[in-house]
Amino acid sequence: MEATEKALVLKVGRFREADAWVRLLTASRGVFTAFAFGGFRSRRRFLGCLDPLNLVLFTIGTDRKGAYQQLAEGSLLNGFKELKADSALLGQAANCIKFVEAIEPGQEDGRAVFDLLLETLETLERKRPAGDLFPILFRAKAAFELGFTPDLSRCTGCGTSLDETIRVTFSVENGQIACGACKSPEKPVDGLARQVSVGTLRTLDWIMRSGPSDWVGLGMAGEVRRQVFELVELFIAYHLGLQWEGGNYKKV
Ligand SMILES: [Zn+2]
Incomplete structure (x- = not known):
């Protein structure tokens, strides 16, 4: 057939x-x-x-x-002729494709990953975004699409909404967030965790709710950029068992 x-x-x-x-x-x-x-x-x-x-x-x-x-x-x-003619854009597209090959979505996740990759390629070609953020945004968004959707707006323990003035702890293992009052030596956060700024969590939350065509013009600098990159890589290593190494994703 x-x-x-x-x-x-x-x-x-x-x-x-x-x-x-x-x-x-x-x-x-x-x-x-x-x-x-x-x-x-x-x-x-x-x-x-x-x-x-x-x-x-x-x-x-x-x-x-x-x-x-x-x-x-x-x-x-x-x-995608114009995309292929621009080495900086092509490099970002190739990185996204390698990630899709590594996660190997099956029938269940095919639709979400196909739509995400197609919109990414179309946006890279039509809007020619400056910078180098598309691969990391793509990886984060793909991880969210594969079913990991933590509530990044409030402390998991006490429910308080997060404001810019506090530092919080984010558990890579289960997506839980602990504010300073909820995290203490007696009540440690489960497993692999990082202290992050609320700005980092807001950025991740925005990536979860937006799509490639919204990412054009996004800037990410300093501490937020460093933390977003680290959290996305930690998450992908922990949950998907993949690590970027020598130009490819390796199973870890
Ligand atoms: Zn709390």
Whole structure:
């Protein structure tokens, strides 16, 4: 049975002379691999489609035994040409794609991650944001989309809302927040935790509620930037078991 679906191409490889394997992300399947037999020979069936960072409408089927997915044909919807021509933007896009490959969303999370990655690529290309924040914002937002949605506006212990003047402790392990009155040597915060500013929590809360098109023009500096980067990396290592190392995510 064949189905037609929009896919983002994450990676393409060659095997035998003219055949391709393609790592794809779609809304209904998440990340998976499919084969395009004769893909590098057939100009008609896959014209301009078999490159990373393409949005393609693929007709996807299975082989006769149902053992693997194969691509029957594709038509290119967006090749993100202007994005690929700018090395700074391309670097940020490639980082987001590596993260998607590492988290390997399945059917359940396919829709959320597909929509997030597509909007990210479209925003990078159309709005050409300055700075280098998109990868970290993407990782944080993806983590929120995968189901981690702590209440970052109040102390988990006493419910008091947080104001800028106090420092609080954030538990990476369970997303709980403790104000100074709730955190004491007798009542330690569970597991891996960091002292953070309320500004950092407000920034994370905003990332959770916003999307890539809202991120253009966002600046993040000093202590807030340092804490946001640290918390996002700690969270991803702790909950998703991934660490950025030597240009790739490694399982930790
Ligand atoms: Zn409290």
